[in-house]
Amino acid sequence: MSIDADDKILQDFLVEAGEIVENLGGQLVELESRPGDYDLLNAVFRGFHTIKGGAGFLNLNPLVELCHRSEDVFNVLRQGKRMVDPSLMDVVLQAVDVVNAMFQVLRGGGELAPVDTQLLARLEQLTQPVECVPQPSTAPAQVQSPADTYDLTDQEFEDLLRALPASAPVPQAGVAESSQSDEITDAEFEALLDALQSAPLEKKQPACVPAVKSVSGEIVDEPPSAAPAPTAPVIAENTVRVDTRRLDDIMNMVGELVLVRNRLVTLKAAVDDEQMAVVVANIDVVTSNLQIAVMKTRMQPIKKVFGRFPRVVRDLARSLGKEVVLELQGEETDLDKNLVEALADPLVHLVRNAVDHGIETPEGRLVAGKPGAGRVLLAAAQEGDHIRLVIADDGAGMDPEILRRKAVEKGILDSDAAARLKREDCYGLIFLPGFSTKNDISDVSGRGVGMDVVKTCITRLNGTIDIESEPGKGTHMIIRVPLTLAIMPTLMVTVGAQVFALPLTCVAEILDLDLKKLNSIDGQRVVMVRDHPLPLIYLRHWLSSDGANQPWPESGHVVIVTAGAQRIGFIVDSLIGQEEVVIKPLGALLQGTSGLAGATITGNGRMALILDVPGLMHTYGRRERHSEVA
Amino acid sequence: MDKNMKILIVDDFATMRGIIKNLLRDLGYNNVVEADDGNTALPILRGGGIQFLVTDWNMPRMTGLELLRAIRTDEKLAKLPVLMVTAEAKREQIVEAAQAGVNGYIVKPFTANTLREKIDKVFERIAASA
Numbered sequence: 001m002s003i004d005a006d007d008k009i010l011q012d013f014l015v016e017a018g019e020i021v022e023n024l025g026g027q028l029v030e031l032e033s034r035p036g037d038y039d040l041l042n043a044v045f046r047g048f049h050t051i052k053g054g055a056g057f058l059n060l061n062p063l064v065e066l067c068h069r070s071e072d073v074f075n076v077l078r079q080g081k082r083m084v085d086p087s088l089m090d091v092v093l094q095a096v097d098v099v100n101a102m103f104q105v106l107r108g109g110g111e112l113a114p115v116d117t118q119l120l121a122r123l124e125q126l127t128q129p130v131e132c133v134p135q136p137s138t139a140p141a142q143v144q145s146p147a148d149t150y151d152l153t154d155q156e157f158e159d160l161l162r163a164l165p166a167s168a169p170v171p172q173a174g175v176a177e178s179s180q181s182d183e184i185t186d187a188e189f190e191a192l193l194d195a196l197q198s199a200p201l202e203k204k205q206p207a208c209v210p211a212v213k214s215v216s217g218e219i220v221d222e223p224p225s226a227a228p229a230p231t232a233p234v235i236a237e238n239t240v241r242v243d244t245r246r247l248d249d250i251m252n253m254v255g256e257l258v259l260v261r262n263r264l265v266t267l268k269a270a271v272d273d274e275q276m277a278v279v280v281a282n283i284d285v286v287t288s289n290l291q292i293a294v295m296k297t298r299m300q301p302i303k304k305v306f307g308r309f310p311r312v313v314r315d316l317a318r319s320l321g322k323e324v325v326l327e328l329q330g331e332e333t334d335l336d337k338n339l340v341e342a343l344a345d346p347l348v349h350l351v352r353n354a355v356d357h358g359i360e361t362p363e364g365r366l367v368a369g370k371p372g373a374g375r376v377l378l379a380a381a382q383e384g385d386h387i388r389l390v391i392a393d394d395g396a397g398m399d400p401e402i403l404r405r406k407a408v409e410k411g412i413l414d415s416d417a418a419a420r421l422k423r424e425d426c427y428g429l430i431f432l433p434g435f436s437t438k439n440d441i442s443d444v445s446g447r448g449v450g451m452d453v454v455k456t457c458i459t460r461l462n463g464t465i466d467i468e469s470e471p472g473k474g475t476h477m478i479i480r481v482p483l484t485l486a487i488m489p490t491l492m493v494t495v496g497a498q499v500f501a502l503p504l505t506c507v508a509e510i511l512d513l514d515l516k517k518l519n520s521i522d523g524q525r526v527v528m529v530r531d532h533p534l535p536l537i538y539l540r541h542w543l544s545s546d547g548a549n550q551p552w553p554e555s556g557h558v559v560i561v562t563a564g565a566q567r568i569g570f571i572v573d574s575l576i577g578q579e580e581v582v583i584k585p586l587g588a589l590l591q592g593t594s595g596l597a598g599a600t601i602t603g604n605g606r607m608a609l610i611l612d613v614p615g616l617m618h619t620y621g622r623r624e625r626h627s628e629v630a
Numbered sequence: 631m632d633k634n635m636k637i638l639i640v641d642d643f644a645t646m647r648g649i650i651k652n653l654l655r656d657l658g659y660n661n662v663v664e665a666d667d668g669n670t671a672l673p674i675l676r677g678g679g680i681q682f683l684v685t686d687w688n689m690p691r692m693t694g695l696e697l698l699r700a701i702r703t704d705e706k707l708a709k710l711p712v713l714m715v716t717a718e719a720k721r722e723q724i725v726e727a728a729q730a731g732v733n734g735y736i737v738k739p740f741t742a743n744t745l746r747e748k749i750d751k752v753f754e755r756i757a758a759s760a
Contacts (some may be wrong), residue, residue, distance in 0.1 A: 009648055046690065057649045182721050184719050184724040
């Protein structure tokens with residue numbers, strides 16, 4: 001095989017076998033609760049077996065060796081000659097970890113180091129049957145350790161073939177000679193075939209198996225026809241693997257098409273032509289369908305991420321001395337491939353948090369009148385154009401009072417501001433940088449760097465995260481992310497002379513307000529909305545070059561946006577309406593400008609900047625405070 | 631050997647199908663179709679036109695051996711040459727396969743040369759018995 005082909009095969013192998021390794025982790029954890037499940041044992045066996053087979057062709061000998069030993073262990077297990085126990089699982093899980101590490105090395109283009117001989121030796125020990133059920137017919141071969149067996153030679157195989165029809169009653173010379181081994185040679189095989197195929201010629205061969213008779217019978221009775229039968233409709237392979245970069249390109253082009261479609265739809269309104277209107281309406285529908293179809297090609301089940309959690313939870317619970325049952329729901333929920341990848345880290349963090357900080361120790365739980373084993377739920381479901389993910393635990397929950405006190409202690413809020421925080425807003429505090437509720441920092445999840453990173457990740461995906469918690473009952477984290485990243489529904493507004501797009505995920509509601517009655521709290525202008533103070537920002541102050549000196553308008557459209565636990569009113573000069581936009585990254589010079597997520601072309605051909613609401617609040621909110629204080 | 635004969639590769643592991651396909655291509659066989667297990671292979675085989683089958687042994691749902699048995703009981707497919715790909719040459723297994731009517735077996739991993747030898751042997755035997 002050429003080097004190119006080899007490399008391509010290696011890449012394919014890494015992807016496909018990588019999926020098998022991922023599944024193995026989950027299957028092994030499952031095995032702990034259902035140790036005798038034959039199908040599961042068989043699935044694990046086949047997993048190692050398949051990886052071994054592929055690795056053999058790629059000369060990945062350490063991988064072959066490790067998988068071979070692991071496969072042997074599961075062969076013994078599935079034959080019921082040994083039972084699954086925790087110490088066995090520890091060794092096997094360690095083997096899977098090493099396999100995973102090897103995949104990492106291979107992905108990085110590295111060379112595999114030999115496997116730790118101790119691990120191999122321990123796996124080897126596990127292939128020794130514990131209770132040997134007497135099985136007279138097969139026992140001798142099976143008790144043999146792998147080292148004693150050798151592969152059949154061609155000659156042996158030929159002999160075997162020759163010997164076969166009479167195999168049971170008449171032991172033939174060739175067979176007798178090699179029967180010491182449980183592996184066949186090529187020679188024996190050929191002999192076996194000779195025998196099998198010549199036998200039916202004599203028509204009466206009582207020892208012959210029916211299947212064989214029909215085979216060779218056909219060969220003899222009919223002349224060999226090389227011509228294939230007229231081709232009936234062949235069911236072709238119905239899947240192909242496509243490089244995701246190609247899908248990205250297609251998605252990008254569909255994005256452009258959506259922009260042109262939006263332009264056309266706007267133009268149609270200006271041109272009074274019925275035929276044109278029909279064509280444009282058609283294009284509109286087709287483009288929407290195309291967009292959905294392309295989006296679907298990029299979908300992957302979230303199982304890909306969920307699959308790693310049983311292992312994460314098991315290991316963590318073990319190391320913390322806790323008992324945790326993980327429940328997964330909605331693993332088949334599909335979402336954009338990029339999202340699946342981007343969600344992996346935040347989810348791992350939240351699940352680890354739930355086990356580490358949420359679930360109490362078994363003793364603590366019993367004292368609180370709960371079952372000793374905690375429960376963590378990880379659920380996914382599609383909700384319209386969003387995916388809703390829930391990470392729930394039935395642990396200790398969070399106490400708003402403690403959170404308030406912490407915020408004051410850390411100097412994040414003064415005591416008045418803290419006291420004014422609503423209960424839900426208190427939970428939002430944990431997403432602030434530098435906020436950690438545990439005094440003793442564990443090495444598991446509480447370094448105080450996690451939650452704000454989680455929050456940033458989710459926001460970057462145009463998603464939101466909400467917390468519901470009840471002390472003593474547990475905590476629910478609810479994440480909502482859009483199905484796709486490339487196309488975003490927005491609210492178009494104008495500020496000064498410019499058009500801006502606000503991601504619709506951030507927009508809570510739109511109000512027309514009389515702005516003459518403004519109050520001021522903490523140096524921040526607020527208006528009372530349904531008895532709650534809503535901080536107001538005149539966007540023009542932030543976003544126009546001449547904005548700083550503009551007076552506050554007397555009435556205006558207020559777009560209420562949510563950013564994390566905060567709600568803020570943005571005063572805009574006018575509202576244009578909802579529009580689906582394709583996000584185009586900003587040019588190199590503007591890349592990273594805080595408060596801007598990108599740019600897009602509107603239906604009437606103008607450029608609009610897409611606002612990044614959390615980023616905007618982060619940058620300008622601080623500046624506002626400072627200037628007003630000074 | 632007819633380099634244009636239509637070959638069906640059956641393996642649940644796509645990478646393995648790719649490997650075998652590449653090896654066959656190195657030997658000059660380009661007319662190759664694939665199936666991911668016995669259940670999808672059978673309709674293709676019954677559709678006709680396949681002149682040589684290379685199947686893996688250990689597959690979920692329908693194993694290579696079960697596929698072989700199904701083929702041998704099907705009148706139209708009974709004499710289709712079948713090469714079985716296995717991980718090891720366990721006597722018990724191979725004898726079982728031979729009794730079920732396999733034409734050859736090959737142990738993973740193998741080179742293009744070994745594959746050529748195996749294919750040659752299968753077709754020599756068929757030519758001799760014809």
